[in-house]
Amino acid sequence: MAEEIKKEESTPTAQPANNGFVPIPTGETPVQPAPLGRSTGEARAGGFRPGHKTGGGFGQGGQGQRKPGGFGGGKFGRDRVNDGFDSKLLDLARVTRVTGGGKRMSFRAVVIAGDKKGKVGIGIDKGKDVSQAIEKATRRAKKDLVTVVIVDGTIPHEVMAKAGPAVILLKPQKKGRGLVAGGAVRTICDLAGIKNISSKILSGSKNKLNNARATIEALKMLKVRTK
Secondary structure: OOHHHHHHHHHHOOHHHHHHOOOOOOOOOOOOOOOOOHHHHHHHHHOOOOOOOOOOOOOOOOOOOOOOOOOOOOOOOOOOOOOOOOOEEEEOOOOEEEOOOEEEEEEEEEEEEEEOEEEEEEEEEEOOOOOHHHHHHHHHHHHHHEOOOOOOEEEOOOEEEOOEEEEEEEEEOOOOOOEEEHHHHHHHHHEEEEEEEEEEOOOOOOHHHHHHHHHHHHOOOOOOOOO
């Protein structure tokens, strides 16, 4: 009896395979695990997926080539064309509008635009930021152009104009004299294409906007002398 008990203790008990679970055949291919040393995300990013277009990024259409027109394939970007006009920022100020809900701050830009061939204009506009204000003022300046009469690189006669408190006097000069002017007057005359001129601010105003408006009014008064 003692020998039989020892044999039963020494004989291991048979364990059922897979704890009694038997897989049911479905005909599907079992999923292979990811290779060692690489995570699932790395395997997907580095592997090839059939039916997927490779080589593309965000805003490129998945073709690996950037579409013309800037960001997003031409939806937001614009192809800027040089129209022959030069522009200069004359003044930039931060303005505030007080409303019932509080204060609303914006920027006001004064831009001078001209082609240096007898056309010049001044644009004033506001925007929520500096770039928006300058862009809007530039477009407005190109719309409000003034044709300036230029004879041999200078104005045909002396002229004086007033805009608000600013009073501007413009005089013609001989060839080689240059632009004897400063501030807003010099900027406007340069973009208008005037090579020789002298100016004088008769008022005590130092406001660039008023001086620019007075200069534009003086250039409007120019006429060609008829013999």
